[in-house]
Amino acid sequence: MAQMRALVLLCDPEMEPAMLDFVEDYTEVLVLFRLTVPHVLKAAIEDILGPDARFTDLDLTSGLEGAASQCATQMVLEDVGAVIDFNDPFHVAADEPDCQALLRLINVCNILHATNPTSAGALMEVLATAARGDPKLMPSFFKTLESPAVAKYKAEQAAVVAALKARAASVDRQERICPCDTSADNSTSWCRAS
Numbered sequence: 001m002a003q004m005r006a007l008v009l010l011c012d013p014e015m016e017p018a019m020l021d022f023v024e025d026y027t028e029v030l031v032l033f034r035l036t037v038p039h040v041l042k043a044a045i046e047d048i049l050g051p052d053a054r055f056t057d058l059d060l061t062s063g064l065e066g067a068a069s070q071c072a073t074q075m076v077l078e079d080v081g082a083v084i085d086f087n088d089p090f091h092v093a094a095d096e097p098d099c100q101a102l103l104r105l106i107n108v109c110n111i112l113h114a115t116n117p118t119s120a121g122a123l124m125e126v127l128a129t130a131a132r133g134d135p136k137l138m139p140s141f142f143k144t145l146e147s148p149a150v151a152k153y154k155a156e157q158a159a160v161v162a163a164l165k166a167r168a169a170s171v172d173r174q175e176r177i178c179p180c181d182t183s184a185d186n187s188t189s190w191c192r193a194s
Helices: 013-025 037-053 067-076 095-110 117-131 149-175
Strands: 006-011 032-037 082-087 111-112
Touching: 006 013, 006 037, 013 037, 013 082, 013 117, 032 117, 067 082, 067 095, 082 095, 082 117, 095 111, 111 117
Parallel strands: 006 032, 006 082, 082 111
Antiparallel strands: none
């Protein structure tokens, strides 16, 4: 199988025990992937997965220190195939804007994503099947994808840029026309030619 992009495991501090339980439950699948994990959990995850564990060079910091931003950077570098992010539903974190930005990027890039142990478990079953010979089930591990909404967004942005360019050209043309009055009072001194 070709070099796959990484599987990112993120979690709020309150969800660390749930993440470690998840890793124990899906050891056989997780060892098939290069993992990006929080540095505070790496040793424990390595102990659970054993010698077959493979990690990316990026050890995520804790959430408040920029883990979401680090994950987003790894996505922009096209090295993320899926993100499993266990969030505490009863806690609003100080890094909430970073988390929302990451979620938006996950959606824009159309990357596999699970936000709780149940959806992550279902995703593991799909990834296990895909790793056994059906990689079309996990396209984001092999190629860059985008949300279906991206094409419409790009078209709208192109229209805005075109309108702004047309407006700028019109203003530029108007400024070149010099209605200068050459009379003695020079009442049109605003003109550049004056």
